Amino acid sequence: MIRLSHIHRIFKVGEEEVYALKDVSLELSSGDYISVMGPSGSGKSTLLNILGLLDRPTSGTYEFEKDDITSLSNQDQALVRRNRIGFVFQFFHLIPRLTAAENVELPLILAGMDPRERKPRVAEALDVLGLKDRAKHRPDQLSGGQRQRVAIARATIMRPSLILADEPTGNLDRHSGSDVVEILENLNRSGITLIIVTHDPALGERARRSIVMTDGSILADHRQGNPSP
Amino acid sequence: MKAGNIFVFSMRALSGYPARTLLVLLAMAIGVASVMLLTSLGEGARRYVNREFTSLGTHILFVLPGRSETTGGPPPLLGQTPRDLTLEDALALTRNPSIAKVGPIVVGSAPVSWNGKDREVTILGTTADMFEIRQLAMGQGRFLPVQDPSIGTGVAVIGHKIKTEIFGNGSALGEWIRIQDRRFRVIGILAPKGQSIGLDMGDLVIIPVASAQSLFNTSALFRIMIEAKHRDDIQEAKEAVLKTIRERHDGEDDITVITQDAILSTFDRILTALTLTVAGIAAISLAVAGILIMNVMLISVSQRKSEIGLLKAVGATGSQVLRVFLTEAAILSMTGAILGLVLAYSGLGVILRLFPDFPVHIPAWSVLASVFTAQLTGILFGVLPARRAAALDPVQALSRR
Numbered sequence A: 001m002i003r004l005s006h007i008h009r010i011f012k013v014g015e016e017e018v019y020a021l022k023d024v025s026l027e028l029s030s031g032d033y034i035s036v037m038g039p040s041g042s043g044k045s046t047l048l049n050i051l052g053l054l055d056r057p058t059s060g061t062y063e064f065e066k067d068d069i070t071s072l073s074n075q076d077q078a079l080v081r082r083n084r085i086g087f088v089f090q091f092f093h094l095i096p097r098l099t100a101a102e103n104v105e106l107p108l109i110l111a112g113m114d115p116r117e118r119k120p121r122v123a124e125a126l127d128v129l130g131l132k133d134r135a136k137h138r139p140d141q142l143s144g145g146q147r148q149r150v151a152i153a154r155a156t157i158m159r160p161s162l163i164l165a166d167e168p169t170g171n172l173d174r175h176s177g178s179d180v181v182e183i184l185e186n187l188n189r190s191g192i193t194l195i196i197v198t199h200d201p202a203l204g205e206r207a208r209r210s211i212v213m214t215d216g217s218i219l220a221d222h223r224q225g226n227p228s229p
Numbered sequence B: 001m002k003a004g005n006i007f008v009f010s011m012r013a014l015s016g017y018p019a020r021t022l023l024v025l026l027a028m029a030i031g032v033a034s035v036m037l038l039t040s041l042g043e044g045a046r047r048y049v050n051r052e053f054t055s056l057g058t059h060i061l062f063v064l065p066g067r068s069e070t071t072g073g074p075p076p077l078l079g080q081t082p083r084d085l086t087l088e089d090a091l092a093l094t095r096n097p098s099i100a101k102v103g104p105i106v107v108g109s110a111p112v113s114w115n116g117k118d119r120e121v122t123i124l125g126t127t128a129d130m131f132e133i134r135q136l137a138m139g140q141g142r143f144l145p146v147q148d149p150s151i152g153t154g155v156a157v158i159g160h161k162i163k164t165e166i167f168g169n170g171s172a173l174g175e176w177i178r179i180q181d182r183r184f185r186v187i188g189i190l191a192p193k194g195q196s197i198g199l200d201m202g203d204l205v206i207i208p209v210a211s212a213q214s215l216f217n218t219s220a221l222f223r224i225m226i227e228a229k230h231r232d233d234i235q236e237a238k239e240a241v242l243k244t245i246r247e248r249h250d251g252e253d254d255i256t257v258i259t260q261d262a263i264l265s266t267f268d269r270i271l272t273a274l275t276l277t278v279a280g281i282a283a284i285s286l287a288v289a290g291i292l293i294m295n296v297m298l299i300s301v302s303q304r305k306s307e308i309g310l311l312k313a314v315g316a317t318g319s320q321v322l323r324v325f326l327t328e329a330a331i332l333s334m335t336g337a338i339l340g341l342v343l344a345y346s347g348l349g350v351i352l353r354l355f356p357d358f359p360v361h362i363p364a365w366s367v368l369a370s371v372f373t374a375q376l377t378g379i380l381f382g383v384l385p386a387r388r389a390a391a392l393d394p395v396q397a398l399s400r401r
Helices: A044-051 A074-084 A100-110 A115-128 A144-156 A174-189 B003-015 B018-054 B087-093 B160-167 B209-215 B231-248 B260-303 B305-313 B318-354 B364-390 B394-399
Strands: A002-013 A016-028 A033-037 A059-064 A085-088 A162-166 A193-197 A209-214 A217-223 B060-065 B099-114 B117-126 B138-141 B155-158 B176-179 B182-190 B204-208 B223-228 B255-259
Touching (some): A002 A044, A016 A217, A033 A044, A044 A193, A074 B305, A074 B318, A100 A144, A100 B003, A115 A144, A174 A193, B003 B018, B003 B318, B018 B260, B060 B231, B060 B260, B087 B099, B087 B209, B087 B231, B099 B160, B099 B231, B117 B160, B155 B176, B160 B182, B176 B204, B182 B209, B204 B209, B223 B231, B255 B260, B260 B305, B260 B318, B305 B318, B305 B394, B318 B364
Parallel strands (some): A033 A193, A033 A209, B117 B204, B155 B182
Antiparallel strands (some): A002 A059, B060 B223, B060 B255, B099 B117, B099 B176, B099 B223, B138 B182, B155 B204
């Protein structure tokens, strides 16, 4: 489903060139559940940003569902993000002045969907995540776990084939964290490819495949049950 | 993303920061209102002058002694001429077919007394024709009688203010007043009519022109007011006046004839220029409001970085983000302009209440121009912040917590 070949990402910090990603090649298959772990500055967030088309590699190619999307225009990349990728962030990134339902609705509005079609779809998404009675609440009236569930509803409302989660439990207590992980894993079970970036080894080991990064390179790539160096 | 959705989204964004939004709206409203109010004052002044002149009648000429043009010869100073304008000159003009009425004027100041009360008053010496030329109205009694202008009789018509000041509530008709050392009988009192091009018609005494000449011991006229038969005759009347006086003054053009139209159009030009100047000054406040919008939008963009990053992450294109922020700027400037309209019209209401006589009026062009300029500056100054938002790198935008 996804093939990264020889991806480099170089940041210029003053005169110095910093390698955030060094010759990363990676193949991910559809419906997979992958965790990306590693210390701070290891390049895992950069990898996620490139996978999510929020960032462009300095060199290398990125194939998404057999399309080479490395060279797409910003406009077309936005469309790929809108239709095929869902993001879940550590800090939720809900728009504070909008209600839960309106936050979930946002991608549909951007896609120009008709309101009559939008409303039932939003209601259904909220219902599935147990947020039916929270639809009219603003983010500051919701608990952390509820906020992350709203964010997940927003990430899935366009029915993407890939969900990228950046420390999805990083800001949650253990209980709501495991709730969120369960929801994400359920989504994965329904066929959506799930990539989670995390510091938490317990969460990382739940994935069927876990990638460990250091210094912009892939240090280890385990399949669950049969670790391989 | 449809226009309606962008609008709703932008509205929510604006109402999410009420203090900031209200301040920008206020600035815009003040800008728009000041343009409209200042132009309305200028326009009011223009209309006021217009009204004052047309209240004189519409086809009036003024004949002044002295020449204001300096073509050939040493320039004579205005009003200094070897030959005075005389009553005979005025009477000679009456024979012209294009001239309907001739009102010679002698003006001076003299003490008026009655029953021990004494007051310095402007004395206007003229003839019966002046009544119609200046479109006067009588409160009581009658105006100067139609008679041979060269005979001075002891009758006087007084302004309503003089009447109250000297006679109080008592009757003035038929009373004998003393002007300087002569006695005049009051035959009429002018109706209150207010100002008439600077001359307070309530505060003067009108006597026959010959009486005024002997009172001030002069044969010269201050000026002559002429009413042409028709509006079309004004030019002809002007030439006739110049020709007649030239013949009487040994072939010298030593008078100046001013038509009311010429005065009016001069005033009109001056006041229109004034209005435009004032409007220009006020337009600066509109520009300031535009810059304020830019400022606030820039702050808004940096405060809402993570929101913009998120919009991009969920698939908003750069142009969608641009449109969202431009729409916000447009809503701000449009709402500000509408508030400005409301403010201007309520300000106008206050002015009308305070000065009911002053014909203030907001010209249509200033409404259109100020609203249009407000829109334009709002959007123009909204472009920079909107472009900045659209160009924001989502990774950086989202990394902010």
